[in-house]
Amino acid sequence: MEFCADPSLISGWRWLACYLTTPKHQLFYLSFLTVFALLAITAPVVLLMGFAGAVARLSSFAPLRWLGTIYTSMVRGVPDVIFFLFVPIALDQLVELTRHKIKCPQVTDAVYRGNEFIVCSEAKMPLQDAAAWVHQGWGFVLAVIAFSIVFGAFAANTLFGALNAVPEKQLETARAFGFTERQTFRKIHVPQMWTYALPGLSNLWMILIKATPLLFLLGIEDIVYWARELGGSKTGYFAYPHPDWRLWYFLGLLVFYLLLTWLSGKVFDRLNQRFNRQNIDQQVLKPIEAGR
Amino acid sequence: MRVSIFCKEIRLKNLTISLMAAAVLSAPAFADTVRLGTEGAYAPFNFVNDNGEIDGFEREVGDKLCELAELDCSWVKNDWDSIIPNLVSGNYDVIIAGMSITDERDEVIDFTQDYYPPDPSMYMALAGTKDDAINGIVAAQTSTIQAGYVAESGATLVEFATPDETIAAVKNGEADAVLADDGFLRKYVTESNGELVFLTPTVSLGGGVGLGLRESDTELRDKLNAAIDTMKKDGSLNELIAKWFDGKKGGY
Amino acid sequence: MIELRDIHKAYGHIEVLKGISLTARRGDVIALIGSSGSGKSTLLRCANLLEIPQRGDIVFNGDTVRWANKLKGRQPADKNQVRRMRTNLSMVFQQFNLWAHMTVLQNVTEAPVSVLKKDPQLAEQQGRELLEKVGIGDKCDQYPSQLSGGQQQRAAIARALAMEPAAMLFDEPTSALDPELEAEVVKVIKTLAAEGRTMLIVTHDMKMAFDVANHVIFLHDGVIVEQGTPEHVFQQTQSERLQQFLHATGTIG
Known part of the structure; x- marks a missing residue:
């Protein structure tokens, strides 16, 4: 602590070391965890939603098939950003409205009053007096849901295509051996589907990584927020004044994202190799590889 | 706020313990x-x-x-x-x-x-800028009264999401001047070692x-x-x- | 044991099978021959209901397949009955159709474990023995794509045998193979015939049909033109169509 006691008296490397370890910078470093948390939570949810969507579209039950088709085509037809802005607000209001109806049935005043949206304080999500991190956490949950809906639809498309790409002969063979439809799906169709889905899913993962700065758009203090905030020029009101350093901060983010996507690419190459080793009619796979 | 208090009030009334309600509402620690x-x-x-x-x-x-x-x-x-x-x-x-x-x-x-x-709104620019720069390209933060003023003044308005970006725009020459509150700009001028100056015209807004x-x-x-x-x-x-x-x- | 009665099958307006009946008793090896498009593969696929005939009956061990009329036409009424039949009639395909994501051994054990609910360890032990028997005991842990065509077809035969079926259906088992690989598969099929297994074999290979079958059926244009013992069919040919066919395939002449 002594080391950084008076920032105005130190300079050079010592100044930089102190500057880069201020509590504000620590918040910046922590915000990288937000990105990882988003990826770690969203990815499995996206896979699940995508799987559900793809299976729904393949279903022999017409309403379910329509639902799957509507879901995927709706998300595909609307710009992502619109969804990212719409979903959290709509969801937030829906939750508060529902809570309002349940918790304050005695309030008869309209919730939508002119341009205001007013629910009773018990219905607030989170509650007014909740800690700051709860508010941030709720915003994060809404963001995860928005990401999952949008990317779930993309994944549904990929998985739907992959399920269709599995050669019919492989499935027919299972039926010829007395497998039930369910067994055929679980033991043959799905395991073989991954090979065809992998290139598309790896692509989707890269897009997901690159979409994480949208968190900033949703009001979450992510790495972009902190880079911009820390990088902006600082006058004497701050302990560590400096000119406009946004370039360096954004350069840092650039390197971070490059590293992340490069590393992901490596992992997917490995997975691809593993799947290809145990693979299928090689001639069926070739066009997909070439198209990548 | 009115609603939240309203909400509590009614619930307490429903419980018909209005005495207690009065005590709670009037309590200074509330x-x-x-x-x-x-x-x-x-x-x-x-x-x-x-x-x-x-x-x-x-x-x-x-x-x-x-x-x-x-x-x-x-x-x-x-x-x-x-x-x-x-x-x-x-x-x-x-x-x-x-x-x-x-x-x-x-x-x-x-x-x-x-x-x-x-507070008068001030035009800040790089040293040596002529006063007629206020009719050139002027930076302001989005949705501010200054942005509204510049748009109507006949100058070319460039808007930025954050105040900091308006300053950066002047420093790197993207804008001829920035229009903002005196209280916000003053420190940039005093700490710039003469690099940044106020132009003569001021505007009273708000x-x-x-x-x-x-x-x-x-x-x-x-x-x-x-x-x-x-x-x-x-x-x-x-x-x-x-x-x-x-x-x-x-x-x- | 298997009886097909008056089977009719059409795709749209194209009639592929125009009323075919055949009976296979225990230990019979029946070869179905005929030119491409004669309907022989379709007939075989009707036997285990991979194709649904529009008319005609299929009887397996006295159990007649029950039908129901659905929107898309006649369908089997009882899915369990269909599965029971299929587990008893193991199929070997022209293109082998080994499951690509499983090792050779897993290909052999999967159906016995999942469908017949056989103990996995027992299934594995029997699987290894069967692969040994067809001469690829050393390929257990390889994936199908790492095997030659002949090895894949032998693995497919082992997979069919693992079901301990009442009869085996071969759909052109050697057509996709180079001649030198064909021999190793024919050898396995001959061994199975010698063991007295019931088999229905659709084939282009007249030599194998002659050597292996005790009954040969010649199909042309969806009808049976001639049938009988191999000697009868190949050496005392009656119909002109069969003579032309045998001539064209180089079997006689």
């Missing part, structure tokens, strides 16, 4: 949580200091007002761009972000009386800085107005203005 929304990027009004906390003139004013009005307050950061919509949809209860009182905004939200006097509230929150507005009155009378508001704005006279 405090409901009020969320204060600020931008956190407009030094010295409000900014995030090196400890990662919200700091500045408005941090001190806001904390003091909450203390006087016996409110339990917490701080929320929000982008300037969406600061009014998010107040209206209930994400927080008060805007305290160097927001000038204008008729236009008053149609959407309510304001308390001003706690920072009307009716001082006030707290923004939802129009339905009249009770909270009254409480805060009373607290601002107290700070004006005891001189503590002038003191804070002098402290954060290099000895500027508040004149309250």
Whole structure:
């Protein structure tokens, strides 16, 4: 602590070391965890939603098939950003409205009053007096849901295509051996589907990584927020004044994202190799590889 | 706020323990949580200091007002761009972000009386810039009164989401000048070693800085107005203005 | 044991099978021959209901397949009955159709474990023995794509045998193989015939049909033109069509 006691008296490397370890910078470093948390939570949810969507579209039950088709085509037809802005607000209001109806049935005043949206304080999500991190956490949950809906639809498309790409002969063979439809799906169709889905899913993962700065758009203090905030020029009101350093901060983010996507690419190459080793009619796979 | 209190009131009535209700409502320790929304990027009004906390003139004013009005307050950061919509949809209860009182905004939200006097808006430019630069390319923050003024002044307006970006635009030559509050710009000029200067023309805009509230929150507005009155009378508001704005006279 | 009665099958307006009946008793090896498009593969696929004939009956061990009329036409009424039949009639395909994501051994054990609910360890032990028997005991842990065509077809035969079926259906088992690989598969099929297994074999290979079958059926244009013992069919040919066919395939002449 002594080391950084008076920032105005130190300079050079010592100044930089102190500057880069201020509590504000620590918040910046922590915000990288937000990105990882988003990826770690969203990815499995996206896979699940995508799987559900793809299976729904393949279903022999017409309403379910329509639902799957509507879901995927709706998300595909609307710009992502619109969804990212719409979903959290709509969801937030829906939750508060529902809570309002349940918790304050005695309030008869309209919730939508002119341009205001007013629910009773018990219905607030989170509650007014909740800690700051709860508010941030709720915003994060809404963001995860928005990401999952949008990317779930993309994944549904990929998985739907992959399920269709599995050669019919492989499935027919299972039926010829007395497998039930369910067994055929679980033991043959799905395991073989991954090979065809992998290139598309790896692509989707890269897009997901690159979409994480949208968190900033949703009001979450992510790495972009902190880079911009820390990088902006600082006058004497701050302990560590400096000119406009946004370039360096954004350069840092650039390197971070490059590293992340490069590393992901490596992992997917490995997975691809593993799947290809145990693979299928090689001639069926070739066009997909070439198209990548 | 009105609704939240209303809500409790009715429930207590339903329980027919109005005596207790009276006791609770009149108890001096009674405090409901009020969320204060600020931008956190407009030094010295409000900014995030090196400890990662919200700091500045408005941090001190806001904390003091909450203390006087016996409110339990917490701080929320929000982008300037969406600061009014998010107040209206209930994400927080008060805007305290160097927001000038204008008729236009008053149609959407309510304001308390001003706690920072009307400040001339200044044009800041690189040293050596002629005064007619105010008719050239002028930077301003989006959705500010200055942006509105520049748009109508005949100059070419370039807008930025954050105050900091408007300064950067002048420094790198993207804009000939920036129009903003004197209180915000002054430090950039004094610390620039002559690189940045004020141009001669000034513009009077807005009716001082006030707290923004939802129009339905009249009770909270009254409480805060009373607290601002107290700070004006005891001189503590002038003191804070002098402290954060290099000895500027508040004149309250 | 298997009886097909008056089987009719059409795709749209194209009639592929125009009323075919055949009976296979225990230990019979029946070869179905005929030119491409004669309907022989379709007939075989009707036997285990991979194709649904529009008319005609299928009887397996006295159990007649029950039908139901559905929107898309006649369908088997009882899915369990269909599965029971299929587990008893193991199929070997022209293109082998080994499951690509499983090792050779897993290909052999999967159906016995999942469908017959056989103990996995027992299934594995028997699987290894069967692979040994067809001469690829050393390929257990390889994936199908790492095997030659002949090895894949032998694995497919082991997979069919693992079901301990009442009869085996071969759909052109050697057509996709180079001649030198064909021999190793024919050898396995001959061994199975010698063991007295019931088999229905659709084939282009007249030599194998002659060597292996005790009954040969010649199909042309969806009808049976000639049938009988191999000697009868190949050496005392009656119909002109069969003579032309045998001539064209180089079997005689």
